[in-house]
Amino acid sequence: MSWVTGVGLTRFGKHPGRGTLDLMSEAATSALADAGLERRDIDGLLTGYSTTLPHLMLSTLFAEHFGLSPRYAHAIQLGGATGFTMAMLAHHIVEAGLASHVLVVAGENRLTGQSRDSAVQTLAQVGHPAYEVPLGATIPAYYGLVASRYMHEHGITEEDFAALAVLMRTHATRHPGAQFRDPISEVDVLASKPVSSPLKLLDCCPVSDGGAAFVVSRECVSAHSVRILGTAQAHTHQHVSAAPSLTRFGAAASASDAMRAAGVTLRDVDYAGIYDSFTITLAILLEEIGLAPRGQAGKLARAGHFSADGSVPLNAHGGLLSYGHCGVGGAMAHLVEAHLQLTDRGGERQCGAPRLALLHGDGGVLSSHVSLVMERAR
C-alpha cells in the first residue's frame, strides 16, 4: 500500500526567465508543504526529463540544487507516460521498503526556453529518424494519421472531437492556474487553424512552462492522503508505422490490469484523469478503457457525462488541452487535480465527493500506456 501525501502544481503558461530547476523547485516546495514534510524526510527521488535542460543525471542535479540527500534517485523517460510511471514506481518503491517518502517532480520552461520550431522538432523525434521524420512528420501528423483511421472505422466526426476541447476549456475556466481560460465553442474549435488534418489548433494541447510534484509515502502522514490501489502498464510499439493497429491500443490492457490490481471495476470509478494531448487522444483512451462506448466519447461529453456534476467528471483542471502541457509535468497535473478532488479540496471545481479515480497516461503515439487507481482515504 502507498499514499499520495502531498501535491504541488505551478501555474502553467509563460514563466519568463524561470528554468527547469526553478519550476521543479517551486512545485516540490508546494508538495512538501502540502504533505507537511521537510527536505530531510525525503529519502527517495524520481524526476522526469526536460527538453530545455537535457542532462545525464537530472534527479541528482535537482537533489543537489533543492537540498536533498535521498537513498534512492533517478530520472525516467517515457514521453507522456512518464509522470504516472513515476507514480507507479514510487508506489512499488515504498511498498518494497526502499524508501519512506518518495518525491516525484518534473518541470520545464518548454514554452519560453526554446523556439517554437525547436520544440516541434524535438518532439517529432519520437518518430523514426530514417523512415518517418524525413517525410516532414510532426507529432500532430502522427496523431492525425491515427485520427483518420479511427474516424473511418468508428464513424466519429470532427464535431465529436471538438466537444472534448470545449469540455476541457470549460473546466479550465474554473482554475486560476490554467494557461487558457477563455470559454470556447465547438464552432471555434472547428474554425481554428488547420495543423494536421483532422486536427486543428484547438484540438491540440499548447506548449507550456510549468512544474508539478507529489510525494508518495508508505504511511498516511498528512490529513489529506489518497491511497494508490493499483497500477499497470502496456507497451505495444514505438513508431506509428509499426503500430499493430490504429484502432486498438494498449490502454485497455493497462487500465484493466490496474483495476484488477486495485480490486475494482469500471463501475466503481467516479473521477477520471485521462491524458489529452489531442482531442483524438482523449477520445480514443476513453473509448479504449471503456469509459465511453466506441465512437461516443464526444457525444457523452456534450451530454454532460464528464462534467463536474456528471457521472464521471474528467480532468477537472482543464487537462493538457487547456490547463497546459509542460512535458512530464503535464500529466502529473491530472494526478494533482485527482488528489484535490478525492480530498474535497477542489474549491469551485469540486466535483461532488468522488471516492475512486482512474488515471491513464500515454507516451509516444498511443504506444506506451500507464494506469493508476487512487482511492479516497476511508
Place this chain on the structure above:
Amino acid sequence: MSGDAMSDWTEGTEAILYQRCGTCSRVWYFRRDFCPHCGDTKVVSYRAAGSGTVHAMTRVARAPSEALRAHAPYVIGLVDVDEGFRMMAHLDDGVRIGDRVRARFETFGDAIVPVFGTD
C-alpha cells in the same frame, strides 16, 4: 539479394525495401539484421514493387521546419504495401483511405521521398 548490398529511399535510392525472415517467413519494414519475431539472423532484403492500399492519412498544414515550410500543405499517409508491410509515405492530394495506390519518388527538402498516387 543480400540486405547489405541494397539501398532504399532513406539513403537516396529510388526504391522501397523490406525484409523477410528465412526461418519464420515474417515480413517487416524497418531494417535490422535479425528477425524481430523469432530472432533468426537469416534475414533477406527485397525490393517492393510499389503498390499498396491507403490505411490512414493526414494533411500537414504546419511543417516542422523553415526548410519544409514551402512544401506545406502536404499529405502523409500509411500505406499497406502489397508485399505485406505498412510504411509511411507522402500521398497525392485527393487520395482517400482504401484507395489502391502506386509509388513514385520526389524531392522533399534535402531528401527523396516515396509519393503514392492512384494509378
